[in-house]
Amino acid sequence: MEIGRDMDLGFGDIQEEIGPPLRSNNDSLYDELMGSSGLLTIGGRVLRVTVNDLELIAELGHGSCGHVSKRQYNGYVMAVKSMPRSNDPVESKRIIMDLRILSRSYDCTFIVHSYGYLITESEVMICMEVMATCLDLLLKNTNNEPIPEPIVGKMSVSVVKALHYLKDKHNVIHRDVKPSNILLDWSGVVKLCDFGISGFLIESRAKSKLAGCPPYMAPERVRSTENTPYDIRSDVWSLGITMVELATGHFPYEGSDFQIISSILELPSPSLKTSDGYSEDFCNLVDWCLRRNVEERPRYDSILKHPFIVNNERANTDVSEWFCDIMSSP
Incomplete structure (x- = not known):
C-alpha cells in the first residue's frame, strides 16, 4: 500500500x-x-x-x-x-x-x-526475535525469589555492553533501564529492548525531563528542570537499582510513585551488604552506580573494567540451565 x-x-x-x-x-x-x-x-x-x-x-x-x-x-x-x-x-x-x-x-x-x-x-x-520473558515478569512468576548473584552478574554484563554500545556507536542514551526492558531467552541470552524514549546525546548530554520511569530515575533527573542536562550516568543509576532488585527479588523503595521519588531525593541510596551473602565486588559496584552525586558515578568503560563485570564475563555460569530449572519448578 x-x-x-x-x-x-x-x-x-x-x-x-x-x-x-x-x-x-x-x-x-x-x-x-x-x-x-x-x-x-x-x-x-x-x-x-x-x-x-x-x-x-x-x-x-x-x-x-x-x-x-x-x-x-x-x-x-x-x-x-x-x-x-x-x-x-x-x-x-x-x-x-x-x-x-x-x-x-x-x-x-x-x-x-x-x-x-x-x-x-x-x-x-x-x-x-522471540524472547522467553522479561526480567520483571520473571521475578513476578517466581514469587519475587532473589536471582543468584552469578546469574545477576551475567545479566549485568549483557546490559552494560548494550548500553555502552548505544553510547559508543550511536551516541544514544536509553533512559528507561529497568527489569521490564531486559529480555531473556531459553538459551540464557540476555538482551536490552524498548528504545522509544531513548535520545540522541548532544555533546554527550540529554535534556528531556519527561522521558523515563520515575522509580528508576536518578536523583539529578528527578529534580531537574526541563533544560537541565544529564548524561549516561543517569542510566548507570537505573542499572544499579535494577541490579539490587534482581539480587533481592524486590524493588528497593516502597510506596506510591510520589513517595518513591521523595525517597530517591531524601534517603540514602539502596545498597547490598556482604553480611547478606553478596560478594564484596558486587556490593562495591552497586554502591558506585548508586552514588547520589552524579560526578562520582562511573561511566560504562569504567564499569566494564570493574572486577564484578570482568569476573562474571569470564565465569562459566549457565544462565540457561538456571532459567529452565526455575521455570520447571512447581
Missing part, C-alpha cells in the same frame, strides 16, 4: 535530540522510514512482506504503547510489536526512536534483534 505524505507521522514537531541530519531535513527521515517499510531480513534474505503475510499464532501481551503478538512468516516465528499511529508528536517520536535504533543495532548481540517493520495506515509493526 502506498502511504501519501499527507498522512502525518509527526516528523515536523520532533526536534529535540533527533540528531543533526534530521533537524534540517525531515523529508529524509520520512524517506528512510517509508523506504524500508515491509522489508524484512529473514534467513539472510531481504523479503517484501505485507501484514496479511504475518500469520497470528498468539497474543503475548499488552502495554500502554500497543501490544505484542507471536506471528510467523514462511515458518519463521517472530514477536511483532504493534503500535497505533498517532498525530501526538510525543507518541510519534517514541515510535520513530524505536524504529531507528533497532534498525541500526543489527550488529549488537546484546540488543533484541529486529527483522524489520511495517507501516500501515493505522499502525506501526516492528518484527523482532
Whole structure:
C-alpha cells in the first residue's frame, strides 16, 4: 500500500535530540522510514512482506504503547510489536526512536534483534526475535525469589555492553533501564529492548525531563528542570537499582510513585551488604552506580573494567540451565 505524505507521522514537531541530519531535513527521515517499510531480513534474505503475510499464532501481551503478538512468516516465528499511529508528536517520536535504533543495532548481540517493520495506515509493526520473558515478569512468576548473584552478574554484563554500545556507536542514551526492558531467552541470552524514549546525546548530554520511569530515575533527573542536562550516568543509576532488585527479588523503595521519588531525593541510596551473602565486588559496584552525586558515578568503560563485570564475563555460569530449572519448578 502506498502511504501519501499527507498522512502525518509527526516528523515536523520532533526536534529535540533527533540528531543533526534530521533537524534540517525531515523529508529524509520520512524517506528512510517509508523506504524500508515491509522489508524484512529473514534467513539472510531481504523479503517484501505485507501484514496479511504475518500469520497470528498468539497474543503475548499488552502495554500502554500497543501490544505484542507471536506471528510467523514462511515458518519463521517472530514477536511483532504493534503500535497505533498517532498525530501526538510525543507518541510519534517514541515510535520513530524505536524504529531507528533497532534498525541500526543489527550488529549488537546484546540488543533484541529486529527483522524489520511495517507501516500501515493505522499502525506501526516492528518484527523482532522471540524472547522467553522479561526480567520483571520473571521475578513476578517466581514469587519475587532473589536471582543468584552469578546469574545477576551475567545479566549485568549483557546490559552494560548494550548500553555502552548505544553510547559508543550511536551516541544514544536509553533512559528507561529497568527489569521490564531486559529480555531473556531459553538459551540464557540476555538482551536490552524498548528504545522509544531513548535520545540522541548532544555533546554527550540529554535534556528531556519527561522521558523515563520515575522509580528508576536518578536523583539529578528527578529534580531537574526541563533544560537541565544529564548524561549516561543517569542510566548507570537505573542499572544499579535494577541490579539490587534482581539480587533481592524486590524493588528497593516502597510506596506510591510520589513517595518513591521523595525517597530517591531524601534517603540514602539502596545498597547490598556482604553480611547478606553478596560478594564484596558486587556490593562495591552497586554502591558506585548508586552514588547520589552524579560526578562520582562511573561511566560504562569504567564499569566494564570493574572486577564484578570482568569476573562474571569470564565465569562459566549457565544462565540457561538456571532459567529452565526455575521455570520447571512447581
